[in-house]
Amino acid sequence: MRFDFDSVTRRRLGYHLIDQIDAFFSSLPDRPVQLPLEQRSYGALYDPLPESGEDPRRVLDEICREMVDKGFHVPSANYFGLMNPTSTYMGVLAEALVAALNPQLATLARSQLASKIEMETVRWIGERVGWPGDFNGTFTSGGNEANFSGLALALASSFPESVEEGVASIGAQPVVYASAEAHHSLDKSAGLLGIGRKGLRRIAVNEAAQLDPRRLDEAIREDRAAGRKPFCVVATAGTTNSGTVDDLSAISEVCKRHNLWLHVDGAYGAGAIFSDQHRDLVRGIEQADSLTLDPHKWLAVPFAAGAILTSHPEILERTFAVAAPYMPKAAGARLPDNARISTQWTRRMNSLKLWLTLRVHGRKGYEELIDQQLKLTSSFAKWVETSDEFELAVPPTLPIITFRLKSSGLNPQQLAALHENIVDEVTRDGSRWISETEVTGHSVLRMMVISYLTEERHLQALETALTNALKRLNFRIQTGA
């Protein structure tokens, strides 16, 4: 079958797909997250490579049905998940438009308006961060790439020669610091940048699971005394496990004292900059030399959309710029080509979904979303606090609750096993999803409110599911009695 469908076919398929997407969206407030346990499978598909094509409507129907019926649905209101949202509908439409127009963001000469929209979106984010001076940045595929870029910027800022000569030219081990709770993308990035994973020093956290500034200061002094070269601290605004926000102002003081670059990994939590009421959750974020923010987390746009911004825009080109004869030139351009400030060359327009969502819902849409999710989690936290069986593990800051069984008689392995059993029970029928993880090395149950469709009734159903899970497990609190 040829690729150039006629207009009738394009419209027929397009409207049909929109109907399917609409039905899916209508089902989300009550949709199970996944199939019941006994029906789930994780194997490969073994269909042969299609030699000639099939009827597009039939294939589209089949794949929509299969993906909806058998998929794992992070957009469900019952997904109390990791940081994956229900997409805004404007975000969905933006994705279709971007796929159709396929703007190439590598260079200004070929993207023009698409680049202007991206730069405007970056400006909107940077203005909300509140940097006093210049800033710039770029969209990324997500937080991994943004954190990688942040460390690359820090390295190029501290050791400019390393961009051309490599990290060996630094003459000693460069060291970057992050809390024991910081995201694993930092380990990957340190390895890939040649710093080495061992060049990432994990600093112990305090009781609230925050990076301890005093221990950080000590570690920097130790490393300097041992001849190593500290150059960057990563503070997290919204850890993956517990949503903890490090004390950004205190860490920034340590960075200033030792002349180190401060990268803030706000992949999730930096979304709070869009709230006037809750901006304080990330107080001090404007001290960051660079910042990761993933619109595909709290800002509810479809994957993939991350962003890296810096208050030292000149370092972007120092880090990423290369020249090649085939790069089209835009006569009179006063802005750097995207490829000169990004790890990527061919680049998708990941900004439009946030730009369109902001145009339609405004910042106030996010103000409401953030407030609604914080209220819901505080109501769930109250339920935990008044429960006979559970207790909070870490005081919640963002819409993530970590909690555990009150279990004085259990050892850590038994407690972790029980938590896993509870998760299995709660998720067995597929209706809803929570997880088990570790905070400060201890097993916890974890739930977060991430869908804008989640309401109080979904939390009540989760509370009932947790209570029933305990009954089924026949759990008795070990009171020592």
Ligand SMILES: Cc1ncc(COP(=O)(O)O)c(C=O)c1O
């Ligand atoms: C704190 C934090 N940073 C970075 C990342 C990586 O982001 P992404 O999955 O978009 O690459 C995550 C992912 O959950 C995260 O929680």
